[in-house]
Amino acid sequence: MSSKLTRIAKILGFFSEYAQDLWLFLRYNGHSPLEARERRLSYKTIIEAHTIEKGLSLPHPKPHFGRDKIEALLNMNANWTPQEQELSRSMLVGALRDYQTSFTDVPAPDAALAGRVRTFVEAHDAAQATGGVRHGLNHPAENPEAVRFLESRFAARDFGDRPLTDEELAQVVALAQRAPSQCNRQSSRLHVYRDPAKISALLELQGGARGFSEAVPTLFIVTSEITAWGGPQQRNQPYMDGGLYAMMMMLALDAKGFLNCPLNLAIGNRTERAIKQAGAIPTRERLVVMIAAGTQPDHPIRAANSPRWDAGDICRIHD
Template sequence: MIKVIIVNGIKIVCLQCFGFIKKSFKLSVTENANKKGDAMGVKALMEKVLPTRLMVGIKNFRQTIHLYKDSFLQACRFNRNYSHIDPKEQVQVETRVMFLTHQIEKGLSHGDFRYGFGKKIFNELPFMLNRMEQIDINFINNTVYRESMAALHEYMARHMDAGQDVSWQKSLFTGEQWEHIINADLQDGGSLIIRQKDKLHNSELSFMMLNEHRHSVREFSDEPVSLNDLEQAIQMSMRTPSVCNRQPTRIHVIRNKQLIKQALNIQGGVNGYPLPPVLILITSDLRAFMTSYERNEGFTDGGLFGMTLLLALESMGLGSCPLNTMFNRKAEKSTRKLLNLPDYEMLVMYIEVGHFKEQVKTCKSTRFNGKTITTVHE
């Protein structure tokens, strides 16, 4: 059945009929080429004979088809490769070990430390470690494995030093794994201490040193963050590159405590932590893009801006923590309603901002060596 849609106020035929029109023009072009030796393409011929408004409508409709098709293919690729429950491939297993280890590190860095936390983590992590040992013959030198052992070491040591029973947790690991946990190098993972006095001269540091010493913190002092400081950090970030200098990034500064609480309850990644003095939401204005192929560009440009802003805040002696906004439909709808976000802005990330406490713990979050993620094409 032939369908009809309205584009730019003009009715045009959809799918089957659109293909018929294109095929008809192609036949016409072939006939013209045979008769006149003129190799005019289908597109050129259509632009020559069709009204401009109709041609614009057809082009926009074609972009819409590409958008849905390419988004579907992208979703298929993601679905084939992301780390599903019960993964078998090494990187997918490492992904889940890293995620679970990070949960332990967050618990270890919590100012209001809760003994016995992480039962759900311990119900999954030993299984993933077993699988990692089966897949990677050199697991003992694997950065992910070593970080997990170090985080587990700190967890067990802190409990045992306080006289807490860890027999259940110990029973979940093999004897060899327990030896690795007990003898783990704490430089490989766990928590570390961030001191306010060490941030006093951040503005004088080289980029390498500033970047090396920046860590995300989730607890801040009670000192208010001035709007002037935030505006300065945002202005410092305006040199961030963007596609064709279209600058799609938009910034929402949230200072209302009730709004911050509601927004973070929806986000769900920092439950149990005190509210930050300021919450920044980075979005990307979809009106700054021109074709369906740029559907993901907002994440790229917004992410670049986010990293620049994190370093700008650090250089000013302000603590920060980026939080993802990769929401399901319900969470995104709730966030949009809460913050009254326009339809044309896509969520990129949150950033918590505040002054450093005199001393605070945070996740060590061990990084890979750059050489291990680099492929050289010559």
């Protein structure tokens, strides 16, 4: 009888959790009038500027493509002054700079719009803008060292006492920033904790690190800003982009010689709110995963074998 009641309670719990998920997405998504206009416009600019970049990266871009989109971008940015060093504005300037350069030999079908683009680019530091396209690229051939590196990855649960320094964190995060994200919107956020008391409190809420939580010198929480996404079809994308970023973060830690272990956040909304409060994480961010990290201790360590399915068992080829 008790097991049947437990199953019923779990089923009913889905309704509560999904209702709370719905409210969070409605409250903070990129179309919500309740979310800050500046944040919404920043993500919108990144997404649309990236469509220009993608168009320019095609083998044979259509000359002066996307004029309606470019006009809408210019109109939107004319009424918005972003913060200093804002990525979205720099990305748009670079994309329009390269858009101009790509079609200099083709007469513009809309001279007025071409003039607006030129004025916009000239009004900003186009030489230092980060957007646009990279030229002359060749993908490297097979890299045996990279293959060995990927094969050597494992999850560690035994660390040295020392937390990562500010300099080491900066190096690791710089590598992790190479993670792909949908339309380059980069919704992932990273929260870092090195205070033992704070780490202990957060891992107590996570509940899956018992037995080694007291030995974690550095803890990361990967999150994703809901405001980067809009519409019901994108409701799960924060986890998709956050997962990609988390994997790149772990590979970056490995590459710099640090041990690490992902810690799941299969939790309810109540626990998520408690973790956000304990970790000073904004409500608009969804928690994706925790990552414990540290240096090699002064002794050899053990790790779970974690055997994998054979590739043929999980891969279906559809020719």
